[in-house]
Amino acid sequence: MPQLDTLGRTEEIQLPEIDIQGTHARVDTGAKTSAIWVSQADVSKGGLDVVFYGPGSPLYSGKTVHFEQFGTTIVASSNGMAQQRYKIRLLIVVGGRKIRAWFTLADRSTQVYPVLIGRNVLRSKFVVDVTKYSTALETKEKERTAALKKELSS
Numbered sequence: 001m002p003q004l005d006t007l008g009r010t011e012e013i014q015l016p017e018i019d020i021q022g023t024h025a026r027v028d029t030g031a032k033t034s035a036i037w038v039s040q041a042d043v044s045k046g047g048l049d050v051v052f053y054g055p056g057s058p059l060y061s062g063k064t065v066h067f068e069q070f071g072t073t074i075v076a077s078s079n080g081m082a083q084q085r086y087k088i089r090l091l092i093v094v095g096g097r098k099i100r101a102w103f104t105l106a107d108r109s110t111q112v113y114p115v116l117i118g119r120n121v122l123r124s125k126f127v128v129d130v131t132k133y134s135t136a137l138e139t140k141e142k143e144r145t146a147a148l149k150k151e152l153s154s
Contacts, residue, residue: 004125005095008132013115018052018065024113027128030083031118033075033087034101037108040064040145041086048086054109075104092117095126 011031015036041056048070053060067088076082085104092099094117101121108114122128 004127005097006120006129006132007095007126008127009116009128009130010113011094012118013117015090015115016093017091020052020059023059025117026111026113027122029119029122029128031116032080033073033104033120034092034118035051035075035085035104035106035108036090037111037114039109041105048088050086050105053114054055054107056109057114057121059114068119070096073104075106092121094121095137099125099127115129 007027009027011025011027014021014092015023037053037057038050039060040049040051045087047066048066049064049066051062051064055095069089071087072084073087074082075085083106085106087102087104089100090103094099099121104117108116125134
């Protein structure tokens with residue numbers, strides 16, 4: 001069996017094909033497929049036109065990226081809701097490795113991390129050590145947790 005690299009619960013990644021460098025991703029062993037935040041996805045000209053991130057993100061450019069190859073899939077969330085989403089293949093650089101993987105397109109504007117890394121990227125390549133993580137968005141995570149606790153208590 002080959003040696004597996006270790007990732008933390010959060011990682012800094014690159015998505016070179018769409019010119020995204022140094023964005024943060026949450027590693028989720030419970031998620032089957034990876035996901036990325038998009039604010040717009042429209043079928044046109046025999047392909048899919050996608051705008052990554054949203055106006056509230058420092059990584060938002062407003063630029064439309066055209067994908068000739070794409071698909072759709074049904075994604076079931078942890079709360080049991082099913083949603084049909086577009087999916088595209090992207091090159092991701094994570095943990096020093098380049099991996100081509102499927103990403104579903106989702107509105108992640110309410111999430112702390114704009115990218116979710118699922119088992120489709122992790123399988124046979126990485127193990128996850130949840131005690132290892134990037135502190136870059138730690139304050140934002142704590143604020144989100146506090147807001148959710150407040151919402152639940154009211």
